[in-house]
Amino acid sequence: MKSISSIFLTSILILQANYSSSQNAGSPGVSSSKSNKKIQIYTTAENSDLKLSLSNNLISKEKATVFIEIDASKTFQTFLGIGGAITDASAEVFAKLSPEKQQEFLTAYYDKNKGIGYSLARTNIHSCDFSSESYTYIAEGDKDLKTFNIDHDRKFRIPLLKRAIKTADGKLTLFVSPWSPPAFMKDNNDILHGGVLLPEFAQSWANYYAKFIKEYQKEGIPVWGLTIQNEPMATQRWESCIYTPEAERDFLKNFLGPTLEKDGLGDKKIIIWDHNRGDMLEKRAQLVFSDPEVSKYAWGIGFHWYETWNGGTPKFESVGNVHKAFPNKNLLFTEGCIEKFDATKFQFWGNAERYGLNMINDFNNGTVGWTDWNILLDQNGGPNHVGNFCFAPIHADTNTGQLIYTPMYYYIGHLSKFVRPDAKRISETVSDKVLLSTSFKNTDGKIATIVMNQSDKNVVYTITVKSQKNTITIPAHAMQTLVY
The missing domain is CATH 3.20.20.80 (Glycosidases)
Known part of the structure; x- marks a missing residue:
């Protein structure tokens, strides 16, 4: 049985590799469709091995029940x-x-x-x-x-x-x-x-x-x-x-x-x-x-x-x-x-x-x-x-x-x-309180949207930024960060 710290090191090395490659070569493990191309999903979920893990396999074709709309033109406090x-x-x-x-x-x-x-x-x-x-x-x-x-x-x-x-x-x-x-x-x-x-x-x-x-x-x-x-x-x-x-x-x-x-x-x-x-x-x-x-x-x-x-x-x-x-x-x-x-x-x-x-x-x-x-x-x-x-x-x-x-x-x-220092929080709306979310735009132009599911069931949601839409599954009792 692996120690907790060895599991951590393995997951964090995978995260580092995936994060670095995603900056250079698009999103690994994601279909080449236009709507999914520019987003990376990182997930931590209960009763799973997901710990800040790159998880673009959670892009979903199911029907969404929750909708998140992002308006990056409206900004609030500086992080x-x-x-x-x-x-x-x-x-x-x-x-x-x-x-x-x-x-x-x-x-x-x-x-x-x-x-x-x-x-x-x-x-x-x-x-x-x-x-x-x-x-x-x-x-x-x-x-x-x-x-x-x-x-x-x-x-x-x-x-x-x-x-x-x-x-x-x-x-x-x-x-x-x-x-x-x-x-x-x-x-x-x-x-x-x-x-x-x-x-x-x-x-x-x-x-x-x-x-x-x-x-x-x-x-x-x-x-x-x-x-x-x-x-x-x-x-x-x-x-x-x-x-x-x-x-x-x-x-x-x-x-x-x-x-x-x-x-x-x-x-x-x-x-x-x-x-x-x-x-x-x-x-x-x-x-x-x-x-x-x-x-x-x-x-x-x-x-x-x-x-x-x-x-x-x-x-x-x-x-x-x-x-x-x-x-x-x-x-x-x-x-x-x-x-x-x-x-x-x-x-x-x-x-x-x-x-x-x-x-x-x-x-x-x-x-x-x-x-x-x-x-x-x-x-x-x-x-x-x-x-x-x-x-x-x-x-x-x-x-x-x-x-x-x-x-x-x-x-x-x-x-x-x-979310890095000097990022700006941006406007978003979430259609259902089953999910909690906040979004920031970093100084490099990338947006990070954080989504949390406290419920006992997986939730399928669609996130919309201008004309770009992605439908994603968040597992039960999970936190996700979407970077796009």
């Missing part, structure tokens, strides 16, 4: 990228892999030809729950930051970031996020369990962001942007800090924004909120973006998908409402993962479909980029210093040294590999 968070946990697990498995992992995520071409990344400013311990970059009580250093990160995280950037051909858009100020700067004197930033340390904390960015850039790691605070309305048993809407606004307006400008970092993109979709997303946007004195510092607003924690449905409409209200500001998905780790569910297909559902709907509501949580965790869903274990698209079994590719990895790849 920033797709990626995941390079946390301490990810870096610590990566360091335990053999050199061969490390290279396989890097290729799988960051090589746009042999892998799925991640172009976006997030990392934590000192510790978060996905660190093996709590730590900061200064001695406790050092308000003037005289002891500031990032030696902790040089052991695991910085080496992984550098290799990821190199594998991505030097083009990895990185933003950074704090989970909590140091304990002495907070009213609860605790880096964990919420609390608020004390006013007398606001300037010191703003200086801390600037020092972190500068130190990372000295290491050759460009920082594109930052969020003000991870989940500012959640008191957690791990690193956390509470900001009311007004407190976040005032910290940005009076301290963080001016400090970054003063320190020559005014080009860094500042992202507010960095918490769940829903009413608060809209309220934060309204408060900050409607005030010119603070809005000038804010590139956009970030959000997570955990608003469903109490059994509710995803609030995609709140993303759309912010986009409509503030079309000149940017929406960025900054974190999402499958919670409550269960080692029996590495291959549970519903996890992948949750990713597909969220990605497609977020992009169709104006989101410019999408950031998964940890890029790598171990076989236990960690390490995590408070036991908050979860899933990642790829896990490493540190006992066997093998990589475990989950269906989530392939579903994310259906967008990240084929």
